[in-house]
Amino acid sequence: MHCFDCAALGRETVAVALCQGCGAGQCSAHVIVAQRAVRRLAGLGQVSSPDPARRMTCAACHGASRTA
Numbered sequence: 001m002h003c004f005d006c007a008a009l010g011r012e013t014v015a016v017a018l019c020q021g022c023g024a025g026q027c028s029a030h031v032i033v034a035q036r037a038v039r040r041l042a043g044l045g046q047v048s049s050p051d052p053a054r055r056m057t058c059a060a061c062h063g064a065s066r067t068a
Contacts (some may be wrong), residue, residue, distance in 0.1 A: 003027035005058065021061030032062045 004024035006013035014027030017033075024046070035052035 001025040001032055005030040017056040019058040019061050020055055021057050021065065024058050026056070026058050030058065032057050032059060034062070 003011075003013040003015045003026055003035055004036050006029075008026055013029075015033045016028050017026045019031075027065055033049040034054045034057070036067070038049040038051075038053050040049075044056040
């Protein structure tokens, strides 16, 4: 699979990740890696994991999720 953003620029670059928002392939130069808290229900409350998970997105989905 190739990077969607590089293909739009006329380049062929191997994708290293998939955007969790839209599913587009992303190379290491275009992927945005952010941390997110992991929460799950436990009994009557919610428990947060002390270790954050990774969320990999493209620039378009990253920008859209920050403004929402």
